[in-house]
Amino acid sequence: MTLFRAFFTLSRAAQRQLAFGAILACLAALANFGLLFLSGWLLAGAACAGLAGLAAQQAFNMVLPATGVRFFAMMRILARYGERLVTHDGALRIIGQLRVACYGRIAPQAPAILHAQRGGDLLARFVTDTDTAGQYYTDVLIPFIRACVCGIFFIAITAIFSFHCAITLAVALLLCIVIAGAIKARCATLSDRLSATQSRIQSELADTITAIGESLSLGASFHQQSVIMQCQAELSATKRHLAALENGASSLIAFCATLTALCILFFAVKDFQAHLLTLPEVPMLVLGGLAAFDVMSPLPTAQKTLAQVHRAFDRLEDACFSNTTAKSTSNDKAFSDYSSLQFENICFRYSGQEQDIFHHATLCVKQGERVAITGPSGCGKSSLISMLFGFYPLQSGRILLGGSDVHTRTPEDLAQVISVAGQDFHLFNGTVRDNLLFANPASTEEDMVAALHTVQLTDFLATAPNGLDSFVGDEGLQLSGGQAKRLSIAQALLRKTPWIILDEPTEGLDATTEQHLLEQLIAARPDATLLCMTHRAAVLPFMTRVLRIQDDAFCPSEEKKP
Known part of the structure; x- marks a missing residue:
């Protein structure tokens, strides 16, 4: 798509900032995993030491793991704050540049092309669709990058302690990606319907406001109100369908997380009985497995947003590149003869x-x-x-x-x-x-x-x-x-x-x-x-x-x- 290429062209000026934002997002997810992973070991280890008697209690080193917990907690806070700051700043810069680029394409078309478009629809494309397109980085790229990069780390760290638990986690994470991908086609259909309905509402509202005097004097205001209410009902129904689809996928991922935790617990207990794991490492792996799904839960939302972004880019491309007028070229030389x-x-x-x-x-x-x-x-x-x-x-x-x-x-x-x-x-x-x-x-x-x-x-x-x-x-x-x-x-x-x-x-x-x-x-x-x-x-x-x-x-x- 032309505008997808334009998006990445516009992002070149901020590519270091965007890459830094992705790194911070991954660090925040890894810190969250490390926090729960180490907390599970610390709590279970402290409990085991307490049950083992006074000598075990005195021998148990609480300082080092507690320091690790504090370290991961602080890293999670700072990384998440930094991620929000950097990624949203970068996204807003890209939205600004995208709007400038779109305006530069739309303005020269007036009025040969634009007269056939409704003002409210064109305004929606310029404002709403560019805003949606700007979410491509924060709401689509970041979640998928974080899920892929951190998922590999989670599996690798789990594999250090238990091969069976790592395989279980890998299968579960892949299943989450499949669940998110399964709603792609339906999300695309609903997003097209949502975009068309929103555009119609904004066009009707713009026309109503522009001609409010004529509508009132001719008694057409009730008809116009009924048209807008009908559009609003269609919009609400489409949003409910999208929300149901997203929530259904999220519920499946949550169920998958619970089932995975039980499977990890089963394999961890077997490894403990085989003396391949210590007792504190059992809850450590279970909590780590649950933490791994934090990077998977945003994927249905990211998939829905991706469909909306695709539709937004299509509408922007249609508005920006449907120029049938004769091409004019800028000439640096001013008119020397205008006789x-x-x-x-x-x-x-x-x-x-x-x-x-x-x-x-x-x-x-x-x-x-x-x-x-x-x-x-x-x-x-x-x-x-x-x-x-x-x-x-x-x-x-x-x-x-x-x-x-x-x-x-x-x-x-x-x-x-x-x-x-x-x-x-x-x-x-x-x-x-x-x-x-x-x-x-x-x-x-x-x-x-x-x-x-x-x-x-x-x-x-x-x-x-x-x-x-x-x-x-x-x-x-x-x-x-x-x-x-x-x-x-x-x-x-x-x-x-x-x-x-x-x-x-x-x-x-x-x-x-x-x-x-x-x-x-x-x-x-x-x-x-x-x-x-x-x-x-x-x-x-x-x-x-x-x-x-x-x-x-x-x-x-x-x-x-x-």
Whole structure:
């Protein structure tokens, strides 16, 4: 799997830390085994010495084994603490790097691929699935490594005292691994169902929260509630099945541990009767056998987590690598020539549509022009922006900026030359200053005030409780539609690029504000090349050329301009 390889690639930077965490996990398990192993001998030895009389009591060396018990106890505490600290720190670092890698893959796909996915599902993949994938090290690799490494040590140590007990322990530990492996297929099926149900719940919740106003006003809230409750019932049932499967395997391992302890006791007593073991060594081997199963009991949980991790990686891989858009390559050289923007013989339609929006259409805009593109809603005005930045692939034709094919460059390269204030702009849940600085982090307060003056937001700035530090709310909820739109235009102005594309810039504005905004915009950037998609006639007198999208092509407009 591609992302499995990516996981190990990301872990290379922390491979020493991860290896150290695995060593600490093994040390903690060995210390626990040594503690019970030696404690069994110490308690039985002390009891035998007490029964043997005063001379035996005085001859019995309590100090050395008691010191060993304390040593193993302290080692277990320190190793377990160190293991938690090191392994979880390493896992969190990997999760962070994995999320960065996933975002780097997901973001360039927008919106050609992402529009077909539900927002809640994509959020679940980015947050929940990366978190699950990060458990691969702590909840899967560590338990299996610890079980294999420590199991060999346990068998070897037991074999020093009793061959029959060692064989019994080896068979029992192998049986535990078989039990854990037996639930693999069923865990995979249930994990797929669990992941799909969780994704559906998160998608439904995200859609419900986004459209809560419409749901309440249309009386659809009860239906949506019933859908979510049904999904929750399915999720609970799947979790119960997974828990029952895991607990069943754990119970079998616990039963196996008890049966193994009895078998070890039987063989140890026989060896004692054959004078191959001393009496204190009998309970020592029994307790050691029980301690050995501490590394086996997490295996069913690890097997369940492994199935969930596989599913998480599959979902992440599907989200990150299902890119069907044209590939763009970053170019270290900035655009040296942006004297014209040409759409040459382009054919374009959205996925799933049979009719072209543009069919062998051609358009050329020269630097310094102010061009208006008009047409009815849905004719393709906004699609020009998506085509220009490579968000959607062309069926044929090419787009050139100064003679350079824009689809050989990344959207970031184009953004150095072209600023866009689109219809689907986004304002972050921060202050006015935050949103303006997001467009250009180098902007001064004077630059921001000047841009707000240009877009006719001076009155808003004067009456806002905290001026530039006033919060705009989630997606500009605290602003009116016209104010939010003008703030997005101010963002485009602050970027100070030679080309500016505006999509319905005066939508929602009254005639006076519209007139003043256009006058100030042209006065502030007389050198800028302006491409304006609009259906409002008041914009046209400010343009040097007006085109209309008609019959899938660009046609000179008969609408009046100066």
